[in-house]
Amino acid sequence: MDILLALALPINLFSIAVLAYAIYFRRHRRADLMFAYIALNVGVFTVSAIMLTQNINLGVAFGLFGVLAIIRLRSDSISQREIGYYFIAIALGLVNGIGSSFPVAMILLNLLLLTVMFVADHALVSGGVERRVLVLDFIINEKEGLRADLEQRLDAEVLRLEVDRVDYVRDTMSVDVRYRPRPPHATYAASANNTATTVQLPAIL
Known part of the structure; x- marks a missing residue:
């Protein structure tokens, strides 16, 4: 033994x-x-x-x-x-x-x-899915608007969200989010495209 x-x-x-x-x-x-x-x-x-x-x-x-x-x-x-x-x-x-x-x-x-x-x-x-509980210092009652705001903040695709708590006195809300982060190259490409649209070339006389 x-x-x-x-x-x-x-x-x-x-x-x-x-x-x-x-x-x-x-x-x-x-x-x-x-x-x-x-x-x-x-x-x-x-x-x-x-x-x-x-x-x-x-x-x-x-x-x-x-x-x-x-x-x-x-x-x-x-x-x-x-x-x-x-x-x-x-x-x-x-x-x-x-x-x-x-x-x-x-x-x-x-x-x-x-x-x-x-x-x-x-x-x-798991498909790269992550979970996070966020406390926001504002209230959005419209679910699609909240989804769009979270996707922009997290730079990710929001798969599911659930509002846990809304405090109208402090104007805050707690949201349970399941999301999939976007690939880094996709974020970089989108940033490059946005930058390209804002550059103005000098006029050639």
Whole structure:
């Protein structure tokens, strides 16, 4: 059992490095969450491995990490995507800590989890769609006018918008927007065309 755990440790470290750095950080650039994923994964792996070797009830471990996960998720504002990475980091630690006695199944589960996260969070799957909640210091009641204003501000194609709150006292409104950013070359071309139309050549006498 000790030899299998010693072999499972580098597999776990490699898997969490791929998840936290190669997949998450290179796409989303949040170093604090990358560190949190690695620390959480290594902690889960260590405690689950110790409980396994000492024949301690694993239900206690699951309950402990469930409480820690709830506390962590309530302590900071993170997106649903980052919550997904959070739980996959926990799953990798548990799989590698508890499943070290079944190395083939453990490796296959690692590959499955990493492949699912790589594909599910790829831009080709999401279509480059992003979400943002905007607070505007004006009110537009007409939806198409609001859409046109948001597209100009975000330099993007607005796919869906929903007005969450309108404050007529402060003259503000909160809007939940789903949009697809325009390619940089399209923005540059449009800017070049607009510039070209405003240039006036001197008259030739």
